[in-house]
Amino acid sequence: MKFEESLTLEFKRELTEGIKKEIIAFANTSGGDLYIGVDDDGSVVGLDNPKRILEDVSNIVHDSIQPDILMHTTLSIETIDDKDVVKISVSVGSRRPYHLKGKGLRPSGVFIRYGTSVTNASEENIRQMIIETDGTNFETMRSMEQDLTFTDAEAIFKKNGLSLLESNMRTLGIINAEGYYTNVGLLLSDQCEHTIKCARYVGVDKLEFQDRKEFTGSLLKQIESAFEYLSLHNEKNSAFKGLQRVEQESYPSYALREALINAATHRDYSFSSSTLIHIFTNRIELVSVGGLVKGLTQEDIELGISQSRNTKLANILYRLKWIESYGTGLQRILESYSKNSVQPFWSIGPNSFVVTLPKKDQTTRDEIDESLNNFLESKSSFTAKDLEIALNKSKSSVRKLLAELVNQNIINRIGNGPATRYKKSH
Incomplete structure (x- = not known):
């Protein structure tokens, strides 16, 4: 009897390390059948001790291949042309991609059958097998990178009174039931x-950079570092409320x-x-990739209806108390601007x-009126520059305010050009 190798049939004269790759492929x-004791040309040469070979193959399948492939393999001893051979029948696995234990889900450890040959799977092959097996939910899919460390995440968990033990990792979905790190991990x-990625610009467009920063590593560390960067560039201005000096931020920290x-x-x-953050002189833009979750509208999310794309990640941030309650984020951002003349959108x-956060008016209208009244009472006459300094407002804002006050006959304009002064009407 003579065989011929094919996509689903492979021969090995004797047991070698290469058998692992064949079974994985x-x-x-x-799926397919692999015969040990048959030459490449299909000639049956037989085995002297098929039982030992059978035991060795069983150990190889158990010790060298992940996920567990035993349920998809059948080992037997057959007699062909009065000679004993070992037959390994492999069905298509239900937890593909299978791989060498020591290599993980890398092309160097994952193999596929191409014609009568075994070849390394490409990253795209591996990714497609993961999708076919795990589904398309990004969070629960096995990570292609399995050599992971959690130095920064552990420190952040500890700082918030939580631990990141293996049992907790399983509960949080960082590790799946088979012990693989997921994409959440x-x-x-x-x-x-x-x-x-953060970028700071000169002016209100992207023509000229002031500086750029890219945050890498654990997503938790990235969020912390990006918030520190935003806080660093969140200008603070001082104003007086009576005798009390009050510092006010250009952007509400809560909104950022x-x-x-x-x-x-x-x-x-x-x-x-990357997630992008653009800082202009008059606004901050935060660009998130992916749009709305399917089925939600802008009106839905503004009403507080929440459907997280990444439920496991959201749950982790909720446990860290970084998320206070689901579905309230945009409403709370609006609330933090409630007394401001310009609103986020x-x-x-x-x-x-x-999300666009406009630079905040540094004072409310009531505060401006109070400061303005105090200023007018204390000055017999003043310049536009004097008022800019007193109210800590921009030149254009003060020019607009002066025009309103003149039109309302609250102040009188004296002179023209650079010598222009103003005084309170009587």
């Missing part, structure tokens, strides 16, 4: 492939924090691009969500 492709790990966490929590991580595209 069959399980990852179309990858996001929290020091090896996270996604980044947050909420917009940043929303951008990191709800973005679509199946896209490789968002723009939604098919694959993007942009």
Whole structure:
């Protein structure tokens, strides 16, 4: 009897280390049979001790291949042309991709069958097998990178009174039931492939950079670092309330924090691009990749209806108390601007969500009126520059205010040009 190798049939004269790759390739492709004791040309040479070979193959299957492939393999001794051979029947695995234990889900450890040959799977092959097996939910899919560390995440958990033991990792979905790190694990790990990029511009457009910063590592560390960067460039101005000196921020810290966490929590991580933060002189834009979750509208999210794209990540941030309650982020951002003349807004595209936070008026209208009245009472006459300094307002804002006051006959204008002064009407 003579055989011929094919996509689903392979021969080995004797047991070698290469048998691991053959079994993995069959399980990852179309299944098949492998005979040990048959030459490459199909000639049956037989085995002197088929029972020992059978035991060795069983150990190899158990010790060298992940996930567990035993349920997809059948080992037997057959007699062909009065000679004993070992037959290994492999069915298509249900937990593809199968791989060498020591290599993980890398091309060097994953194999597929191509014709009568075994070849390394490409990253795209591996990714497709993971999708076919785990589904398309990014969070629960096995991470292609399994050599993960969690130095920064552990420190942040500890700082918040939580631990990141293996049992907790399983509960949080960082590790799946088979012991693989999921993509949630990858996001929290020091090896996270996604980044947050910040850029500061001169003026109100993107023509000239002041500086750029890219945050890498654990997503948790990125969020912390990006918020520190935003806080560093959140200018503070002083004003007096009676005898009390009060510092006011250009942007409400709560709005910055909420917009940043929303951008990191709800973005679509199946896209490789970074979360972007643009800082202009009059606004901050936070660009999150992925648009709205399917089925939601802008009206829905503004009403507080919440459907997280990344429920496990959101749950982790909730446990860290970085998220206070689900579905309230945008409403709280609006509330933090409630006494401001300019309001935040968002723009939604098919694959993007942009939150724009305008630079805040440093004082409310009531505070401006109080400061203005005090100023007018204390000055017999004044210049526009005097009022700019007193109210800590921009030149254009003060010019507009002066025009209103003149029209309302609250103040009189004296002179023209650079010598122009103003005084309170009697």
